[in-house]
Amino acid sequence: xxxxxxxxxxxxxxxxxxxAYRDFTxxxxxxxxxxxxxxxxxxxxxxxxxxPGLKVSDLLGILKxxxxxxxxxxxxxxxxxxICQEPGALDRRQRLLYTTEKGTEFCAQLSKLQSQRINxxxxxxxxxxxxxxRQFLYLMIDENERSEVARLIGKQPD
Amino acid sequence: xxxxxxxxxxxxxxxxxxxAYRDFTxxxxxxxxxxxxxxxxxxxxxxxxxxPGLKVSDLLGILKxxxxxxxxxxxxxxxxxxICQEPGALDRRQRLLYTTEKGTEFCAQLSKLQSQRINxxxxxxxxxxxxxxRQFLYLMIDENERSEVARLIGKQPD
DNA sequence: TCAAATAAGTCAACATAGCTGACGTATTTT
DNA sequence: AAAATACGTCAGCTATGTTGACTTATTTGA
Numbered sequence: 008x009x010x011x012x013x014x015x016x017x018x019x020x021x022x023x024x025x026x027a028y029r030d031f032t033x034x035x036x037x038x039x040x041x042x043x044x045x046x047x048x049x050x051x052x053x054x055x056x057x058x059p060g061l062k063v064s065d066l067l068g069i070l071k072x073x074x075x076x077x078x079x080x081x082x083x084x085x086x087x088x089x090i091c092q093e094p095g096a097l098d099r100r101q102r103l104l105y106t107t108e109k110g111t112e113f114c115a116q117l118s119k120l121q122s123q124r125i126n127x128x129x130x131x132x133x134x135x136x137x138x139x140x141r142q143f144l145y146l147m148i149d150e151n152e153r154s155e156v157a158r159l160i161g162k163q164p165d
Numbered sequence: 166x167x168x169x170x171x172x173x174x175x176x177x178x179x180x181x182x183x184x185a186y187r188d189f190t191x192x193x194x195x196x197x198x199x200x201x202x203x204x205x206x207x208x209x210x211x212x213x214x215x216x217p218g219l220k221v222s223d224l225l226g227i228l229k230x231x232x233x234x235x236x237x238x239x240x241x242x243x244x245x246x247x248i249c250q251e252p253g254a255l256d257r258r259q260r261l262l263y264t265t266e267k268g269t270e271f272c273a274q275l276s277k278l279q280s281q282r283i284n285x286x287x288x289x290x291x292x293x294x295x296x297x298x299r300q301f302l303y304l305m306i307d308e309n310e311r312s313e314v315a316r317l318i319g320k321q322p323d
Numbered sequence: 324t325c326a327a328a329t330a331a332g333t334c335a336a337c338a339t340a341g342c343t344g345a346c347g348t349a350t351t352t353t
Numbered sequence: 354a355a356a357a358t359a360c361g362t363c364a365g366c367t368a369t370g371t372t373g374a375c376t377t378a379t380t381t382g383a
Binding site for chain 1: 329
């Protein structure tokens with residue numbers, strides 16, 4: 008029989024994942040806090056920045072939250088000029104989302120912090136580790152969502 | 166100059182980390198929900214299970230939440246017989262935490278789900294990938310906390 | 324062309340899980 | 354005996370998620 012079947016407990020990775028994610032998200036929290044924002048604002052800002060002209064309904068699909076939840080943080084981000092909305096050219100019911108200059112700048116600061124943490128980690132590891140890590144994280148995503156995430160990540164506008 | 170300096174944006178890994186963690190924590194949510202529990206309960210249950218006889222103050226240190234926050238979920242877990250408390254033998258002010266049989270069983274169900282996801286991912290990857298992944302996650306933790314996390318994970322009671 | 328569907332926003336009420344501050348009780352330390 | 358410690362608890366606040374109901378503007382389709 009198999010000593011390492013698919014249900015063998017992986018407490019080490021379970022716990023490492025928990026602590027790693029906590030510290031990974033902890034970096035931006037400091038900057039967000041200074042502006043009275045939280046993680047919800049970060050997520051919205053990030054995905055709008057990465058997908059300029061995003062439809063509200065698509066953002067809801069990415070974040071998997073209700074429009075009421077989104078509405079609250081989105082309103083703040085628009086009011087404080089981090090995000091702007093433009094009616095769709097083809098469908099004027101849509102309010103396509105874009106980061107303003109201020110929003111783009113702030114977003115860059117946040118990703119810089121997180122990229123630093125990632126790059127520091129990778130730099131201490133064997134060649135090719137980033138590809139392994141990417142593959143692992145990708146395979147941890149629900150199978151039926153992988154293709155959509157791949158599509159989302161595929162566009163490298165920066 | 167370096168094309169890949171330490172601040173090069175890593176949008177791919179940032180986003181993969183987000184989606185991977187979301188689905189990773191999503192598995193247990195279903196079971197937790199059936200019992201009226203949330204992720205907070207899961208975390209408490211998990212770390213008590215993994216560290217039988219844990220002091221309340223040490224649990225607070227691991228979770229980095231306030232005792233008021235912990236108190237709420239801990240009380241529920243004790244009331245519903247998933248966790249029990251015993252006065253410390255040396256210091257009777259302490260209420261050392263243990264999972265009950267019911268708690269241990271439930272905890273096993275939850276870790277099984279998460280381990281399945283992890284093992285499925287690893288099984289699709291090259292030999293030795295789990296070591297790379299472990300190393301990456303470890304290095305993503307704040308430098309000054311790594312040793313303590315290592316200590317915590319080091320004990321493999323299962 | 325007009326009715327139905329769609330994209331988005333909004334109001335109200337609620338739940339979870341974090342927070343601060345203040346205070347109580349039992350026990351140990353000094 | 355006083356101070357410190359471990360833990361618990363009360364009250365109230367915040368952030369971010371949820372449902373359900375409803376409005377407005379616009380597009381689609383019978």
